[in-house]
Amino acid sequence: MPQVSMTVNGRAVSGEVEGRTLLVEFLREGLRLTGTHVGCDTSQCGACAVHVDGKLVKACTAFAAELDGAEVTTIEGMAGADGSLSAVQQAFQDYHGLQCGFCTPGMVMAGAALLEENPRPSEADVRQYLEGNICRCTGYHNIVKAIMAASGQEVEPVAAE
């Protein structure tokens, strides 16, 4: 079986995997990092989104063995060492950008990836960037507001119209 080594949330990890072991299985079952969710398992919903070498990737649609040597960041790696939330996480709390919370790890990872690429996105930019992240509760309004707020732009501090 292939051996795989990567850096996950700043920590060097390694293990044996099957060829068919998905990144999300390696994270959740191998490393017990269960913050990365499996929603659809068909590459549609984005709940499993993580950063691989700084880029947004669906962890259910990449094999662990392909990512030998990669730097991976999951939702567990977003807060500071002292537990302080990242800007995107804090904004999701402040703007109530979630209801059931299942899609939230992927939404936070997508929002953070967007702000890396485009620090001051328009609302249309945010909505377009979230095309691969599905939320069945919120109707997206407060998720979009949270990401806009995390970029330092003014948004109305109220719930969805």
Place this chain on the structure above:
Amino acid sequence: MYAFDIERPTSLADAKALLAGEAQALGGGQTLIPTLKQRLADPGTLVCLSGIAEMKGVTSGPDGVAIGGGTTHAEAAEGLKDAIPGLAYLASRIGDPAVRNRGTIGGSLANDDPSACWPAGALGLGATIVTDAREIAADDFFQGMFTTALEDGEIVTAVRFPVPEASAYSKMIQPASRFPLVAAFVARFPDGVRVAITGASEDGVFRWREAEGALSADFSPEVVTGQPEGPMIADLHGTADYRRHLCAVMTRRAVRAALDGTGGLSSAGA
């Protein structure tokens, strides 16, 4: 998924040797991995192409632009911005951001999904598909739904695009899959105009010759009338007649975008 072995070559020569047997190539995996999960494929061995540095990157030269077969959609979108804005636009709206960070141009062309975006760009620009064995003109490469001129184990190492005077891509997005319901790529060259349509025909991507003739005489949206012949895809997202109708609508919009220099536009469809 059925169990399989995975190989991770770092050179094209090693990949070629590994693919000489029963093995299957794995590009970015954005189609193949979902297919494996459905147990629609049982490859035995997968040869992962993502570690082959010589198959990545976008280079511009006097003969046009070359894109390595292992280049992701996102990297291609960035690298094509100045050289061919219409093609950059096409790459920038494939799937969603996470798909664009893994999926590759070589994988998309080799798969030849009848609704994929890259085949429209390759055929619309008259690209040359370079493999580990030969060079294939786009006009000869696409041979029907999920069918190309590639032999078993042949690898798309690069794609060369000539630079047009103007080009654009217009896509009616099927919102659940984000594939085109129908999309048109239009490119104007000094010696004529090429129009490629994806998402519509049961034979996969095709050139709409009547529209090419009209646009070569007068490059303006109004001259695109009528409908292409041939069997059209019909499914729950759209009837054959609807897709046939969209061919002209998408082509006109692409011409307008090429004239405006915007690269393209998308709208959410059925």
